[in-house]
Amino acid sequence: RNGLEFAVADLGLADFGRKEIRLAEHEMPGLMALRREYAEARPLHGARIAGSLHMTVQTAVLIETLTALGADVRWVSCNIFSTQDHAAAATVVGPTGTPEAPAGVPVFAWKGETLEEYWWCTEQLFAFRDENGAVVGPNMILDDGGDATLLVHKGVEFEKTGVVPTVDDEDLTVSDEYRIILDTLRRSLAADGQYWTRVASDIRGVTEETTTGVHRLYQLAEQELLLFPAINVNDSVTKSKFDNKYGIRHSLIDGLNRGTDVLIGGKVAVVAGYGDVGKGSAEALAGQGARVIVSEVDPICALQALLEGYQVARLEDVIGQADIVITTTGNKDIVTVDLMKKMKHQAILGNVGHFDNEIDMAGLARIPGIKKINIKPQVDEWIFPDGRTMIVLSEGRLMNLGNATGHPSFVMSNSFANQTIAQIELFTKHEEYEKDVYRLPKILDEKVARIHVQALGGELTKLSKDQAEYIGVDVEGPFKPEHYRY
Ligand SMILES: NC(=O)c1ccc[n+]([C@@H]2O[C@H](COP(=O)([O-])OP(=O)(O)OC[C@H]3O[C@@H](n4cnc5c(N)ncnc54)[C@H](O)[C@@H]3O)[C@@H](O)[C@H]2O)c1
Numbered sequence: 001r002n003g004l005e006f007a008v009a010d011l012g013l014a015d016f017g018r019k020e021i022r023l024a025e026h027e028m029p030g031l032m033a034l035r036r037e038y039a040e041a042r043p044l045h046g047a048r049i050a051g052s053l054h055m056t057v058q059t060a061v062l063i064e065t066l067t068a069l070g071a072d073v074r075w076v077s078c079n080i081f082s083t084q085d086h087a088a089a090a091t092v093v094g095p096t097g098t099p100e101a102p103a104g105v106p107v108f109a110w111k112g113e114t115l116e117e118y119w120w121c122t123e124q125l126f127a128f129r130d131e132n133g134a135v136v137g138p139n140m141i142l143d144d145g146g147d148a149t150l151l152v153h154k155g156v157e158f159e160k161t162g163v164v165p166t167v168d169d170e171d172l173t174v175s176d177e178y179r180i181i182l183d184t185l186r187r188s189l190a191a192d193g194q195y196w197t198r199v200a201s202d203i204r205g206v207t208e209e210t211t212t213g214v215h216r217l218y219q220l221a222e223q224e225l226l227l228f229p230a231i232n233v234n235d236s237v238t239k240s241k242f243d244n245k246y247g248i249r250h251s252l253i254d255g256l257n258r259g260t261d262v263l264i265g266g267k268v269a270v271v272a273g274y275g276d277v278g279k280g281s282a283e284a285l286a287g288q289g290a291r292v293i294v295s296e297v298d299p300i301c302a303l304q305a306l307l308e309g310y311q312v313a314r315l316e317d318v319i320g321q322a323d324i325v326i327t328t329t330g331n332k333d334i335v336t337v338d339l340m341k342k343m344k345h346q347a348i349l350g351n352v353g354h355f356d357n358e359i360d361m362a363g364l365a366r367i368p369g370i371k372k373i374n375i376k377p378q379v380d381e382w383i384f385p386d387g388r389t390m391i392v393l394s395e396g397r398l399m400n401l402g403n404a405t406g407h408p409s410f411v412m413s414n415s416f417a418n419q420t421i422a423q424i425e426l427f428t429k430h431e432e433y434e435k436d437v438y439r440l441p442k443i444l445d446e447k448v449a450r451i452h453v454q455a456l457g458g459e460l461t462k463l464s465k466d467q468a469e470y471i472g473v474d475v476e477g478p479f480k481p482e483h484y485r486y
């Protein structure tokens, strides 16, 4: 419509989305400060950014920051349940457009996508158009979890051999999702044997939002398979020590309340993993009066949990007493079918890790005699043959975005200020970067923190020159050595 490509649930929701975007801007001082700082220079002029990141109100403010800095943007969500349809609609319509004549950004995302639709959307992500309408690829990727980066890398891999592997239909180790990815790439190989190779050749770099996506990038870099430079946004301190921890502290409870409305106080809550997300999850549940038990593999994180007063136990030893089980590990096969069979009647199972493989949903569906009742969107009651039931949120996908609206704007302002800075860094200085994984310098991390301290009315103390010399830092920072752990 109006020459703009998009696929969203309902453009009629744009007005509602625009109201919430306007309110969110007030809560996202990091992004608004960067818009003011770079309004003239427009450093992202010429950038064609393919974004795969939960299409929420907060992400809409990020997108409109990137376009304010001169970028062309196409967007998808990185999860089938995390899109907020009114935010997607408002992003397509844009601040000055109308549903009849949208003037925003191409978005391919809606809440409740099937996996086939999800990967179709991700395929559309790469088809930018030049001024003559010819398809040109992106020259930047902004990723959350690495699915967009994966599609490009797998596409190039298969174009090298000219073959997309077939998988044995009986092979239970191959997920339905991977079969869909192979089918997608089989089609593009048949249509154009060099499509993904051309796409990859234009990409100056990727900026990756989350722990799991960063893990995938380091794996590619170790195998020397990385096709372009990458900035690990997750490990900016003002991202992972805020979004992952304080964001989940807010949105986990939101997801539990909207999904089940059970009283959390007095209940036993088991949290698998005590990293940044596990810490925020445990604190939130304890704050509601739950008795929190943590499972961990890392003795340091386990010791942290113990000194915060949480019991640390093996999942298999405590899952039978849990009323609520939350996985936060970024690992796979955490809650197996055997563990599910030990759970109390009507216990609640949810995941806030990036992917759904923390919970064996495929194994659950294969239990002979298992039944499923859908209570409401993203809330299912699974009935075991013995009559006991289990409430599963968002089909094991991250439930703070599936059952609620994810982290609040102020904490996402920190994450997305880092994303914007990383996009500018890689787009304008890509020749300075090898095909490796980098983090932003500490001085920029402190710059993001400074904006948000000020926004909350915090008053920073100034070091005297003498004091700065005494502790060996510059008066203006950076205030910590690289190895410092916050
Ligand atoms: N839902 C959200 O909004 C959101 C936000 C940020 C990050 N994430 C995702 O959450 C996940 C965790 O992120 P993080 O930053 O906390 O990572 P992290 O590495 O800091 O923490 C994960 C913890 O899980 C532990 N762990 C690994 N395997 C385990 C096992 N088998 N049993 C118990 N513990 C185990 C690790 O030792 C680690 O301490 C990642 O997938 C990340 O992408 C989700």
Ligand SMILES: Nc1nccc2c1ncn2C[C@@H](O)[C@@H](O)C(=O)O
Pocket (backbone or CB within 6 Å): 053, 054, 055, 056, 057, 058, 059, 144, 209, 210, 211, 243, 244, 247, 251, 354, 401, 405, 406, 407, 408, 412, 415
């Ligand atoms: N409101 C929101 N908008 C966009 C993304 C949101 C979000 N809440 C959580 N994530 C996920 C982030 O925490 C992402 O940084 C991650 O690490 O998964």
